[in-house]
Amino acid sequence: MENLAVNPAERDKPLILFGLGGVGRALLSQIGEQRSLHREKYGLRIRFLALCDSSGAVVEPQGGFSDELLAEILQHKEKGGALASHPLGQSYQSPKAMVDQTGGPGAVVVDCTASDDTADALLLALAKGCQVVLANKKPLTVVQEVYDGISRSLSNARWETTVGAGLPVIATLNRMVSSGDEVNRIAGSFSGTLGYLMTGLEEGRSYSETVAEAHRLGYTEPDPRDDLGGVDVARKALILARGIGWRMEMEQVEIRGLYPERMAGLSVDGFLAELPSLDAEYGARVASAAAEGKVLRYAAALSEGACSVGPTAVAKDSPLGRLTGTDNLVELHSRWYSPNPLVIQGRGAGVEATAAGVLSDIVELR
Ligand SMILES: NC(=O)c1ccc[n+]([C@@H]2O[C@H](COP(=O)([O-])OP(=O)(O)OC[C@H]3O[C@@H](n4cnc5c(N)ncnc54)[C@H](OP(=O)(O)O)[C@@H]3O)[C@@H](O)[C@H]2O)c1
Structure with a gap:
């Protein structure tokens, strides 16, 4: 284990x-x-002021966190422990109060929660001269004003992993926007789970069989409606819409989910048992797309000021049409990328790839 004593030549x-x-x-x-x-290539030493979960926090002890202590906290969390119950754990009032207490200029506040409660903490952090990195989409998809506050200074905020996990989607979009290129259309597939489902349908398997299998293999959330409803994809689409300068709220994103309202109130088992009732409808949709030389994708579409997500028939020979399996893909159509779009494709989920994307954001913030 490494000695974490501060070397004055390293930037903290x-x-x-x-x-x-x-x-x-x-x-x-x-x-x-x-x-x-980080030390040799960037002269950087990353340390922690505080580690926080939903129960509590461990704040930097006198002399700093040693790697042994970090490994021990990691083990504690991996075993399902709450930070509040760690020997060094303490409760805290809110993420905002924690930033107020421990944050100062030069600190980076990293949001790896899936919570609505961090937006005001991030705004406070920026006001205090901290920088912020988000894997969490929620603060960027509440009211436009919060997005504006977080995104105002690209030198202080990064959220690359919120769309396409480790794929460089936001950075690419920002480069296009900063050059004055006009991004006029975006089409994308941003859910590996729904990509898996659409590939299954295209291969001739039934809707119920494919959803049940994805659920059994752990590809879906414990309640598959959390994927099939499309809200997570809609959040990603809204982040891209705001990224190209559209002023838009979540209510303006049209979301077409993959199950009807009548199945919303069922238990998970009840929902899974009802799935075969949708087989004929999805079989017919796939057949009707195929009759036009198209395939069905769960796609986000941004065009002419409108943003929607839902099952969409796309040309078989388009980048989205050629996509199979769980990869994510985004087509960026612009003045300079026309008629062929700029295309980014690859693994769009996974904790390691996402964490690596968050770490790149942290290192790149100067
Ligand atoms: N997994 C991926 O492939 C992926 C890809 C791209 C982006 N993301 C995004 O990355 C974020 C994290 O994903 P994940 O898979 O790590 O989620 P996760 O396993 O559900 O972990 C969420 C963590 O946030 C903590 N938390 C919740 N509310 C909090 C609060 N108010 N203050 C402090 N901590 C709080 C939870 O605390 P407890 O431990 O106490 O429950 C938990 O540790 C999500 O927003 C997700 O959408 C994930």
């Missing part, structure tokens, strides 16, 4: 980390594993 990068779920824990591990890279 103190973090306040909210969220020690899959992504937050992978981030903690990767920071430990990459210490020599």
Whole structure:
């Protein structure tokens, strides 16, 4: 284990980390594993001011967190422990109060929660001269004003992993916007789970069989309606819409989910049992798309000021049409990328790839 004593030649990068779920824990591990890279290549020493979960926090002890202590906290979380019950744990009032207490200029507040409660903490952090990195989409998809506050200064805020996880979607979009290129249309597939489902349908399998299998394999959330409803994809589409300068609220994103309202109130088992009632409808949709040389994708579409997500028939020979399996893909159509769009494709989920994207954001913030 490495000695964490401060070397004056290294630039100190103190973090306040909210969220020690899959992504937050992978981030903690990767920071430990990459210490020599960060020191040798970037002259950087990442340390923690506070680690916070939904129960409580461990605040930097006198002398700093040693790697042994970080590894021990990681183990505690991996075993399902709450930070409040850790020997060094304490409760805290709110993410905002924690930032107020521990944040100062030069600190980076990292949001690896899936919570609505961090938006005011992030805004306070920026007001206090901190920088922010988000894996959490929610603060960027509440009211436009919050998005504006977080995104005002690109040198102080990054949220690359909120769309397409480790794929460089936001950075690419920002580069296009900063050059004055006009992004006039975006089409994308931003859910590996729904990509898996659409590939299954295209291969001739039934809707019920494909959803049940994805559920059994753990590809869906415990309640598959959390994926099939389309809200997570809609959040990503809204982040892209705001990224190209559209002023838009979540209510303006048209969301076409993959199950009817009558199935919303069922238990998970009841929902799974009802799935075969949708087989004929989805079989017919796939057949009707195929008759026009198209395939069905769960797509986000941004065009002419309108933003929608839902099952969409797309040309078989388009980038989206050629997509199979769980990869994410985004087509960026612009003045300079026309008629062929700029296309980004690859693995769009996974805690390790997402944590690596968060870590790149942290390192890139100067
Ligand atoms: N997983 C992926 O592939 C992926 C890809 C891209 C983006 N993301 C995004 O990354 C974020 C984290 O994902 P995940 O898979 O790590 O989620 P997760 O496993 O559900 O972890 C969420 C963490 O946030 C903590 N938390 C919740 N409310 C909090 C609060 N008010 N203050 C402090 N901590 C709080 C939870 O605390 P407890 O431990 O106490 O429950 C938990 O540690 C999500 O927003 C997700 O959408 C994930």
